[in-house]
Amino acid sequence: MDWQHLATQLFGADHGIRRDGFFLHGDVTFDGQPITVLGTTEHAPIGVQLALAQARVVLDTLARHPGRPILLLIDTQGQQLRRRDELLGINRAMAHLGMCLDLARRRGHRVLGLVYDQALSGGFITSGLIADACDALPEAEIRVMRLPAMARVTKLPEALLAELSEDNPVFAPGVGNYVAMGGVRRLWEGDFQAALREALANAPTVDQRAADGAARGGRRLAAEVIQRVLQAV
Incomplete structure (x- = not known):
């Protein structure tokens, strides 16, 4: 989904979010409450400049x-592969x-991630996967590594990984598999404003992704x- 269309559905035509290249940022009002919005667009590669620009907005907030709550709008191809x-x-x-x-989470800011288009690799790990909760649109594309790259790293045949991915979410890309593993809390369908309202009210303040993954059968x-490690410490 185009970020402008999403922002308009959530906050109205005069939403106040600005675009500087790949970088999205701005202050919006939702249900009378101010929210800091930052994120990326056009499958942005996250390089040094873009990572520091996002960090600056978080520190300023x-x-x-x-x-104040912080909403991350996520559309990235991962880290910038440049010398x-x-x-x-x-x-x-x-x-x-x-x-x-x-730090924002530990100081009481509700941090929410929303994958509205694409989320890959390190660009996703250092944004949505660090939020209190990361949600996604049903048509979003999420993966950490393509199967050919996974085959090169693991030294396992790509055909074997493809077979494993059919019934094991850990090996498979796709937003549904990340919901099953607990990495994505829920999908936003229908009324986006109602979904954001629910996320602001009910996003967990402790990491429960592993528990969600167990309950959903994905991890x-x-x-x-x-739990065994914690008991042994």
Whole structure:
């Protein structure tokens, strides 16, 4: 879905969200409550500049608007694969963005992610997967790694991975599989304003993705392993 269409459905035609290249940012009002919105568009590659720009908005919100909710609009192809960004430390810039979002959560800001188009790789890990809750539109595309790349990394035949992906969400791309694994909390269908209202009211403040994955059958052992580790500490 086009970000303008989404923003208009959520906040009206005069929503106040601006676009600077791939970067979306702005202050909106929803049900009389101010919300900071930031995100990306056009399958943005997340490089150093874009990661730091998003982190700046988060830090400004922490400093100027304590407790204000933050909504992440996610459409990314992952990290920028460019020598310049590697030399400038793309890993540290993306980690900085993730730590800023984590700090916002720990200081009482409700942080929500919405995958409205595409979410891949590190660009998704350091945004939606760090939020209190990450939701998605049904037509969104989500994956961390394509099967050919997964085959190269794991040294397993691509045909075997394709077979495993048919009944194991961990090996399969697709928004439905991320719901099953607990990485995506729920899909927004129908009334987007009602969905955002519910997310603001009921998004968890503790990480329950492993428990959701176990309950939905997508990650059967993660929650159990986490509990066993905690008991052993």
